[in-house]
Amino acid sequence: MLDEARLRDRPRALDPSRAWARIADPMAKVERTVDAILDAGDEFLYEASAHLLRSGGKRLRPALHLLSAEACGADPAGEPAVPMAAALECIHMATLVHDDVIDGAEERRGRPTVHRKWGAHTGVIVGDYLFARAFAILADVAGRRVLRLMSAVVFEMAQGEMAEQRSLYDLDQTKEQYFERVRQKTAAFIAECCRLAAVMAGAGRAVEDALWRYGMGVGMGYQIVDDLLDFTADPQALGKPVAKDLRSGVLTLPVLHALSLPELGPRFRRLLEETAWGQAEMESIVECLAEADAIRFSYDLARRYAEEGREGLAALPPGPARDALDALALALVEREF
């Protein structure tokens, strides 16, 4: 466990907006490269996948890959960083479109989802298309080890998604099971986005491990915050309705924390058992979460994961890219949308 007082007092290395600004140019190239990857000769598949691309998003995975590449001494605006980052975003998009089919999601970032606009069959096919295009690019620019690692990550994500489906409405699940799902669904991929920059740059195992540790911590923290924003964020800013996860039976850290408390837990459990999921009893549920201080508990834990990730950066050569990664780590667990 990290020393909290020490962490709190640690200065913020860089304004995160400067971290994003730092990679604005290579990121514009990544955006164009993703567009070119999607435009592979089939008009409709291009239209449907580009719809998803233009729905926006933070481009977190390519951003972390570009900064990691720069931290390893590679050119973030050149090859192989740009096509790698673009392929990583395509894989992320593939999982998004399949997740939306699975969850029956109507909107993503305020725009209709692919399967809502064109049907579930299109969602399934567009996801397969995106996987295929991404792996074609990876096979062009990377070696076997990278392809093996990426296949393993897609496997982890499928495992995590499956575990989530099987955990729906299950009030007996533990926080440990939740953390394992977050690791599989999100953190393993983000860790790989960082580590692959070291693999591509031939930076050696120590740097690979350091970037993997960084990405794992940031990825865990990022997803925990993403999950708690389900309760706290302005639905307009997030582009989806409040407590949507809970309404669909997905139990996340604030809920599991409240359930684990000796006093509140049993009462909260009865409330959830009596709740018609998906209905308006959400208000009293949110009151229970407030009583449990569950939001702050989750933010704190997310920050600890991010701090754990930041520790990995010590093994990287100092410089502006490392500083940018450092700044992003905290910014990602302090965001409010």
Next chain:
Amino acid sequence: MLDEARLRDRPRALDPSRAWARIADPMAKVERTVDAILDAGDEFLYEASAHLLRSGGKRLRPALHLLSAEACGADPAGEPAVPMAAALECIHMATLVHDDVIDGAEERRGRPTVHRKWGAHTGVIVGDYLFARAFAILADVAGRRVLRLMSAVVFEMAQGEMAEQRSLYDLDQTKEQYFERVRQKTAAFIAECCRLAAVMAGAGRAVEDALWRYGMGVGMGYQIVDDLLDFTADPQALGKPVAKDLRSGVLTLPVLHALSLPELGPRFRRLLEETAWGQAEMESIVECLAEADAIRFSYDLARRYAEEGREGLAALPPGPARDALDALALALVEREF
């Protein structure tokens, strides 16, 4: 166009059951290897994907890969033929499970489909899982070019599936559009299963091209017959209801042929326009197909594709593996289930 009289008189090189018997041992290894690929540490994903594996199937794609490998002088029971064949079957399984989700199919080979048994979300995830496992094996045993070719095939299959979805109930589509869909959905993959054996064996471009041509012809013929069995096969033997494709709006060669006839076409078109798709008017539709001699027309065309594929075999060294491929080509377009 091939000389039909010549083709009819050409002797059958080998009893097809001897072709299958020839690869019984390596195929048993492939079966065990697929099982091991699926068993990657997640109990549920193993159960669901193994359910699909144990639903049977002809294992056509690995069989063609093994025989092609042997025809190139490689050991069909050794590496890399066995793991390659296993990975190819996994990719085929991935497309099957996603296709079943897309079509809402209830049964496959007489057993409940994955998505019927465990829900559509499981079907989507299991397909992604199978793709990921297959590409992990390919990255282990093959080089970049193979991964690139396989990604391209998955892209083709997504294109074909999308084209099929967009062609549903469309009475204005042409036979050419149907052939293009068959090429994308089935023949491109089967052609690659054959060609990759030459790529792995380093047999050179001439042999690669010959096996690709063989697989393309066989794949076209195989799928055309598969489609017409929808009208002719015993539902018990096929494990799915009769005219299921047509009931779901999928127009295949017999229907498109009948529609294209100058006399029958307009009458058949009116019948289809007035039909409540999915209902029992199938009897008069099947009568029209008989009047158009559409089943025999389709069988003949399938056989021509297979013959076209057999021509490719001339570029391979003579021997029992080539004879087996030759025998399979015709057997696959003459099967009745």
